[in-house]
Amino acid sequence: MDYREFKFTCSEDFREILIAELSEIGFDAFLETDEGFECYSPLDSFDREAFDEILNRYQSHANISFSENLTKKVNWNEEWEKNYDPIAVGDLVFVRASFHEPRPGFKYQIVINPKMSFGTGHHATTFQILQLQGKIDHQGKRVLDVGSGTGILGIMAHLLGASSVEAFDIDDWCVDNGNENFQLNEVPATMGLGSIRDVNPKGPFDIILANINKNVLLDEMEIYSRLLAPHGYLLLSGFYTHDIADIQSACEKLGLELVNQSEKDNWAALVFTKS
Template sequence: MSEHLQLTIVIDDDLQEYLIADLFDMDFEGFEQLDNKLIATIPAARFDDMKREELERILISYGQNFLIEKEEILGEQNWNEEWEKTIQPQQIGDFYVHPTWSSSESTEGLTDLIIDPKLAFGTGYHPTTRLILKLLPGFIEEGDKVLDAGTGTGILGIAALKIGASEVLGFDIDEWSRTNATENILLNEVENFEVKLGSVETIPQDEEYDLILANINRNALTEMIPDLLEHLKSNGYLILSGLLKEDEEYIKKLDALADLSLLVTKSEDEWIAMAYRT
């Protein structure tokens, strides 16, 4: 195993998921989220002056107070194995989420979700994922067609299929997502889950869905919601997350949602999920 560089970055909790996405594109491989700090790991050979400048530009774009607090060269060890140790089984609402390398057995009565995430994405630990998983059983009926916008590891689409949905279309702009979601679909032995690389343009023009899930972020949702609603059936449901509590009033005032009924807003820490019906 080669040497790794570990950076400790001071950044607000609510921005860490966005920074992780940027760092993942820069070849960072492991992440640990702490209060107002993010620890990120990259093979030392892949971090040069150009990447340092790129990272510094990204941090400046987030705010002047965010910085690299500490750098440390780590000795040789299998960092993937070390990271895997941090992914533990957990109950989330009616679901039992665990990776393949966990030997824990699910609790009777829970729906089993086997999720092997690519580093730090879609593990089920983020509140936005947990919020939608907790809401999901109340919005799925047998035979529903589901659209999963920003599918990530595929965890939400897989959960929907396991509790009654007949088919799922997921899309994501990240190549890692299509690969990882496909792996998790096979692990869970679910069928009729198609994953596409891209955004709303990948949705078949004439298709409509009983339920649309969108766990992204406020800015992306603002742009995407009008296109998503074109594919939502009458009396269908739309569940939005990736939102902070401070975003709630902004989302409520979106013109595209004016004709929908807000059924419930569910929160965890500073995060929320909002469920609408046409």
């Protein structure tokens, strides 16, 4: 498959925002660099109009410049090995690829070979959910991981003692990658393919993890509420801090109470409970 390759330089504060925006319009691989990032879109699905709209929206704030090329299919594993650094989430968990050495001093280690999937711990949303998971009792709990990406949050739930983890994603590449990562971390689960409506998981779940985006979260919120056990926890991220009010309002209408939250690099993560 041919790809459209872009090499961006931009203000550091906007790097993750641009990556998130581009991931919404079909870009399926990102490599962060010292000056910005590289990103790739399959040639047959590239949306020039949507791409230009994002650039126009952020150009004056983010000081964006880029080059554009066509390229054949990339050896993603080789590129990740060049650019992927391990991540430490406090002393809770050390997230590394299989080509990194383990590091002592952490309660848990997660091995992620990310390929083109989203969710390595580098992004502020994933980082925050991992932190918040560490503050919740997972022992013997049923956990649902919605839009799992690499499977990193489901793996964290397993390490924290969950009795079962169910996970799924709408992207078949993510499903293949997630299942590989489940095997690397000895998670006794198989990631499914489809949306929450397609997969139709059977509740109740003690903990639901959903790190997606605002529009999907709002669309699926009633389903999360219905699947969540009484006194269970719903962890949400994938949206900006200015979206907190909309997310909180939707949750409160369903009887969900905000009990914890965090912010990092303009991204938010919220924890709700079902009373």
